[in-house]
Amino acid sequence: MSSASNVSIDAYSEKASCERLLWVHRWTDKLLSFRTTRPAGYRFTAGQFARLGLEIDGQVVSRAYSITSAEHEDVLEYYAIIVPGGQFTSRLDALQPGDPVWVEKLSYGFMTADRFSDGRQLWMLATGTGLGPYVSILQQPEVWQRFEDLVLVHGVRQCAELAYADKFAQLRQQAAAQGWPARLHSLRCVTREEVLPSSPGLLAGRITDLLRGGQLEQAAGLSLTVDDARVMACGNPEMVTEVRELLRQRGMSPLRRAGGGQFVTEDYW
Incomplete structure (x- = not known):
């Protein structure tokens, strides 16, 4: 579930919604929780994960994160570890509220x-x-x-x-x-x-x-x-x-x- 992919912004926008980072909570220097706005009509079952994308050097790098929020909430929350030198998490670690985060329109996983x-x-x-x-x-x-x-x-x-x-x-x-x-x-x-x-x-x-x-x-x-x-x-x-x-x-x-x-x-x- 942790594999990342790099695609063009135009290609990724066909299957994802550009949302906004709302909140970040740091548990330690390597562990954080963060919330994004929730795409209209987005559905998931508790225990599933979302694929998120960040714009890096003109492309979107995506990675999967389990959703920690309740099914009914109007925001999406995730729990993440920052990997030193990691392409995705290094960018994630630098984000501020208001920054864009792509959320794929489908949820994934069978651990429910x-x-x-x-x-x-x-x-x-x-x-x-x-x-x-x-x-x-x-x-x-x-x-x-x-x-x-x-x-x-x-x-x-x-x-x-x-x-x-x-x-x-x-x-x-x-x-x-x-x-x-x-x-x-x-x-x-x-x-x-x-x-x-x-x-x-x-x-x-x-x-x-x-x-x-x-x-x-x-x-x-x-x-x-x-x-x-x-x-x-x-x-x-x-x-x-x-x-x-x-x-x-x-x-x-x-x-x-x-x-x-x-x-x-x-x-x-």
């Missing part, structure tokens, strides 16, 4: 919660900016009404990279106020900093190691089983590949268009 037809728990595993689609998914009331437990697992290197904590707390409060039945379990995994025992929901180690060792289930107070758990994994390819294998060892299989299956994955690199 509505693909699961059964299950009581929705496990959402992410590394880094792979968190993005879950920010959108958790803003959909039907997800809170459909599942009994929502388990969000975010793996990062350092605590400063644990974005959207306030948003998830707000969503938990909103769900309680609305009487939505699901419980949100937020598990944060850090690999390069010491984790204090007094830090609730904060675990030391890689997601895959914690999944293999049972610490994720212990922290959530739930069992990840074929009958009850439905799993999404989004992040770096190594994590996604290893998660697939660990889930297969538990008797799970990937979702198929014809039906059946307990997990869906998406590389985010």
Whole structure:
């Protein structure tokens, strides 16, 4: 999903809308969230991604980013990492509100919660900016009404990279106020900093190691089983590949268009 393409502005304008940057929030020197205006008639399902384009040296360079905003919002929000020396992200890092951003007219991707037809728990595993689609998914009331437990697992290197904590707390409060039945379990995994025992929901180690060792289930107070758990994994390819294998060892299989299956994955690199 991260591959970029270079096309002429005239050619790109046939499939994209020229929107405007509205807002930028910097989590760290390399991580940021940003919002653009939303093209008229633009539709997406929570969990999908958009292709964005920036004008660089007379051409449009495009790249895919998961949409973190809710389906009903009149703006589009995204979560991004700045790659040092990267053609697209170096330009993105320099943008200011009011600058143009091209948004392709179609949304893409199949990692959406509505693909699961059964299950009581929705496990959402992410590394880094792979968190993005879950920010959108958790803003959909039907997800809170459909599942009994929502388990969000975010793996990062350092605590400063644990974005959207306030948003998830707000969503938990909103769900309680609305009487939505699901419980949100937020598990944060850090690999390069010491984790204090007094830090609730904060675990030391890689997601895959914690999944293999049972610490994720212990922290959530739930069992990840074929009958009850439905799993999404989004992040770096190594994590996604290893998660697939660990889930297969538990008797799970990937979702198929014809039906059946307990997990869906998406590389985010």
